Amino acid sequence: MKPAILGGAPIRTTSLPYARQYVDDDDCLAVNKVLKSAFLTTGPKVKEFEEEIANYVKAKYAVAFSNGTAALHGACYAAGIGGGDEVITTPITFAASSNCVLYSGGTPVFADIDENTFNIDVDEIAKKITNKTKAIIPVDYTGQAVDIDGIKELIKGTDIVIIEDGAHSLGTKYKGARVGGLVDMAMFSFHPVKTITTGEGGIITTNNEEYYTKLINFRSHCITRDIDQLINKDIGGWYYEQLDLGYNYRMTDFQAALGISQMKKIDWFIQRRKEIVERYNEAFKDLEGVILQENADFSDTVNHLYVIKLNLPKLKADRKEIFDAFQAENIGVYVHYIPVYWHPYYQKLGYKKGLCPKAEELYNAMLTVPLFPAMTDNDVEDVIKGFYKIINYYRK
Template sequence: MKPAILGGTPIRNKLLPYAKQYVDDEDCFAVNEVLKSNFLTTGPKVKEFEEIIANYVSAKYAVSFSNGTAALHGACYAAGIKSGDEVITTPITFAASANCALYMGGTPVFADIDEETFNIDVNEIAMKITDKTKAIVPVDYTGQAVDIDAIKDLVKGTDIIVIEDGAHSLGTKYKGTRVGSLSDMTMFSFHPVKTITTGEGGIITTNNEEYYTKLINFRSHNITRDINQLENKNSGEWYYEQLDIGFNYRMTDFQAALGLSQMKKLNKFIARRKEIVNRYNEAFKELDGVILQKNAYFSDTVNHLYVLKLDLPKLKVDRKEIYNALIGENIGVHVHYIPVYWHPYYQRLGYKKGLCPKAEELYNTLLTVPLFPAMSDEDVEDVINGFNKIINYYRR
């Protein structure tokens, strides 16, 4: 069949986005109740949301933030990252995974990926560790857990801190245990396209009380009223002190109310995402011209993203033309991610292309496929039919 961009009939009449939030009347009611209450900014709903997330991932503590980037900034602060320190991460991620080191004066160091799972390669991390390495920020790309035990084995006996970027992986299990309690700190994001949403929002989970205290203070200007932390302990109830530089990174109570309502639907969201992924895997494993992301044995993955790698030697065109053709069919594909160090800002810092060849090769062949719980079975079949139509048309 002729692609729509060449005059054919599109698979769909309306664009199917690659992702979309699911918000229902229950969510709206929860937010509305807070809007009519005495608390709009950080209040009881924030504390309740933190507790439900901590309990869900079996962590002792959870500290919410205004967004996932702010949460990573807080984690780097709690880890004590400073000028001269190196922080190892993957280039196949959103820029925040590396920017968080820069915020503290540290230096991002990029380790290449595994060619099959697309997650950061533990052997590549090992080669990048130096006496300047202060932290590792492994990313659970698409929702698949990194091999956290192998990473922890690498840093055993050192002061290197593991800050897991779990922006994609709420609900994912690593060797039977939910992501969120296995690393020194773990960040989850609640952006609208993530597994649950608070509009914007993020959280750090940890079992370390020292990190917890630092995170609590950092998100609120590093100002405290806690008498145990005050230098002047003889003032009145009104008294507070700023202990260090901090930021206003607090979550609001109405965001937390939305998050609490969304958590009630989390199991349903997870089940639907898995249904869609299973259908995609079944369909696309037979499509000559695409390569599936391998799921490691240790990861019971809840996919935030579903990605396909184009087998370009089998196709007559490059990724851009396949992308445009699928958009023409009203299949809202996307690309996640441009290697971080390819961005102009990082290039000005001195990073050069060619640093992580496996990641760069993946980027040039990668497409993100629509995946969100509100997709109907018909939507899923449209995506499959759209890929079959375009890949078959452009196959050599």
């Protein structure tokens, strides 16, 4: 069957994106109710949302931020990351996972991935630890949990802080427990294509009261009215103090209201994602030219992304040709992610290509396949038909 890019009929007449939010009437009503209330900025709904997320992941505390990047910045601040400190992370992630280190004055250090799970490799982390290592930011790539116990064992007896970047993994379980309460701090993102959305938004969960206090202050200019924190006390009810340099990273109440409403649907979101992933896995497992991401036994994964690796030696086209062919079929494949240190800004900082060979090999061959709860069964079958059409046509 001739691909659409070469003049054949496309699989679909309308474009299917790689992801899209699911917002229903209940979500709209929840937001509208807050818009008519006394609070628009940070108020009771933010607190309610924080408590809901904390309870969901079994963490003592949660602090909501304006977005996931701001939340990671807050976590770096709480961890005390500054000039001269190194922080280890993966290159296969959105730039925020390492940008937050730069915001804090630290130096990102990139460790290579496991070629099967695509997650950061604990053995590679071990090679990068020095006496300057202040923290590790492992990323639950595509939603699959990193080897948390492996990382903990690696840093046992040190003061290294684990900040889990769970932007992809709300709802994922590691050895039976939901990620978010298992490390020093964890971040979840609520961007529209994540498990739930608040439009923009992020959150840090932690069991550490000191981190919690620092996070609360940091998101609001490090300004406090808390009598226990004030340097000058008993001045008056109007009084507040700025204790450090913080930022305006607050979430709004109407965002939080959307998040609370979305949490009522999270079980269905998770179930539907898993159904689609199961169908893909079954359809693609024997498709020559496609290599599936391996899921570690310890991770009960809620996939935010479904990423495959093209077996390029078996294909007579490169990734760009394959990508363009899918776009012509109206199947919105994408690529997540360009290795962070390949970006021009990081190149100017002195990072060089070749730093993490396995990550770079994956990048050159990866495709993100459409995955979101609102996909119909017909949408899913269109994607599968598209893969068989394109991969078989370009197979050697």
